[in-house]
Amino acid sequence: MEVGFLGLGIMGKAMATNLLRHGFKVTVWNRTLSKCEELVQHGASIGETPATVVKKCKYTIAMLSDPSAALSVVLDKDGVLDHINGKGYIDMSTVDADTSSKISEAIKAKGGYFLEAPVSGSKKPAEDGQLVILAAGDKALYDEALPAFDILGKKSFFLGDVGNGAKMKLVVNMIMGSMMNAFSEGLTLAERSGLDPATLLDVLDLGAISNGMFKLKGPTMLQNSYSPAFPLKHQQKDMRLALALGDENAVSMPIAAAANEAFKKARSMGLGDLDFSAVHETYKAPDRSS
Numbered sequence: 001m002e003v004g005f006l007g008l009g010i011m012g013k014a015m016a017t018n019l020l021r022h023g024f025k026v027t028v029w030n031r032t033l034s035k036c037e038e039l040v041q042h043g044a045s046i047g048e049t050p051a052t053v054v055k056k057c058k059y060t061i062a063m064l065s066d067p068s069a070a071l072s073v074v075l076d077k078d079g080v081l082d083h084i085n086g087k088g089y090i091d092m093s094t095v096d097a098d099t100s101s102k103i104s105e106a107i108k109a110k111g112g113y114f115l116e117a118p119v120s121g122s123k124k125p126a127e128d129g130q131l132v133i134l135a136a137g138d139k140a141l142y143d144e145a146l147p148a149f150d151i152l153g154k155k156s157f158f159l160g161d162v163g164n165g166a167k168m169k170l171v172v173n174m175i176m177g178s179m180m181n182a183f184s185e186g187l188t189l190a191e192r193s194g195l196d197p198a199t200l201l202d203v204l205d206l207g208a209i210s211n212g213m214f215k216l217k218g219p220t221m222l223q224n225s226y227s228p229a230f231p232l233k234h235q236q237k238d239m240r241l242a243l244a245l246g247d248e249n250a251v252s253m254p255i256a257a258a259a260n261e262a263f264k265k266a267r268s269m270g271l272g273d274l275d276f277s278a279v280h281e282t283y284k285a286p287d288r289s290s
């Protein structure tokens with residue numbers, strides 16, 4: 001089965017590599033074309049533009065940074081729309097429901113089929129085929145893509161109409177971003193009040209709020225090490241989009257709003273390309289400690 005793959009960042013590279021490892025023929029495209037070379041070594045072909053990838057493949061997957069990138073790859077010159085008639089397009093990027101609906105409408109108007117399928121899980125689950133896939137849109141395309149989803153993920157959900165996958169993903173990441181801030185505050189409070197934060201990690205891990213994120217990120221945060229698995233700028237984008245979803249639905253979200261402010265502050269400190277756990281640094285910044 002020949003599938004297309006657009007966007008070879010942290011996630012896209014791992015996901016496309018996984019498909020190749022499991023026998024899929026994959027044609028890749030990335031805005032910075034040089035990033036395709038590593039995939040070629042794993043057996044991928046390169047498409048010169050999103051349009052040429054779509055033309056060649058029965059369906060094409062995208063994993064792009066944000067709403068503006070997701071829209072641009074579809075709507076701009078040499079974009080997905082040029083050859084989408086009769087083909088499938090699966091956007092796995094984290095975007096808002098409005099963006100996803102715009103893409104869906106544009107694709108359907110040209111005779112194509114659309115599925116949104118954002119994922120829960122980061123770099124390592126992407127490498128290990130352990131993502132959780134949150135799909136919505138064209139059910140026939142979902143069924144067709146299941147063999148690929150079974151390689152990329154440990155569980156796929158079909159959530160109905162376009163927008164539901166995007167919303168589910170934003171709710172999950174809003175909770176995650178808020179938790180990361182509470183965790184960072186706690187680590188800082190432990191240290192400043194004379195406790196050993198490494199012991200705090202052990203205590204947390206044995207109690208009711210033990211979770212994979214604290215376990216994975218805690219030790220590296222204590223070493224001030226923030227090699228990016230999930231870039232902080234993307235987490236802040238997700239908080240922003242989740243807060244907009246809260247606005248639309250008149251849901252008061254004071255905790256998420258405070259977490260968003262901390263991620264914005266981290267971006268202003270130049271930490272946007274580091275892992276989202278680098279928000280920890282904002283809790284050590286002088287204006288919070290004075």
Ligand SMILES: NC(=O)C1=CN([C@@H]2O[C@H](COP(=O)(O)OP(=O)(O)OC[C@H]3O[C@@H](n4cnc5c(N)ncnc54)[C@H](OP(=O)(O)O)[C@@H]3O)[C@@H](O)[C@H]2O)C=CC1
Nearest residue numbers: 007008009010011031032064065069093094122229230234
């Ligand atoms: N990292 C993670 O843990 C997870 C991320 N996600 C979501 O997945 C998506 C990708 O994340 P990730 O791989 O980490 O991000 P990266 O920043 O590593 O990669 C972003 C990708 O988008 C491309 N891109 C950015 N702007 C444009 C544009 N204007 N036109 C075309 N291509 C563009 C980049 O191309 P180029 O190489 O040229 O810059 C790159 O391929 C995001 O929506 C993120 O929120 C979801 C789950 C987990």
Ligand SMILES: O=CCCC(=O)O
Nearest residue numbers: 094120121122173230
């Ligand atoms: O969107 C990124 C999610 C990262 C994760 O689920 O660990």
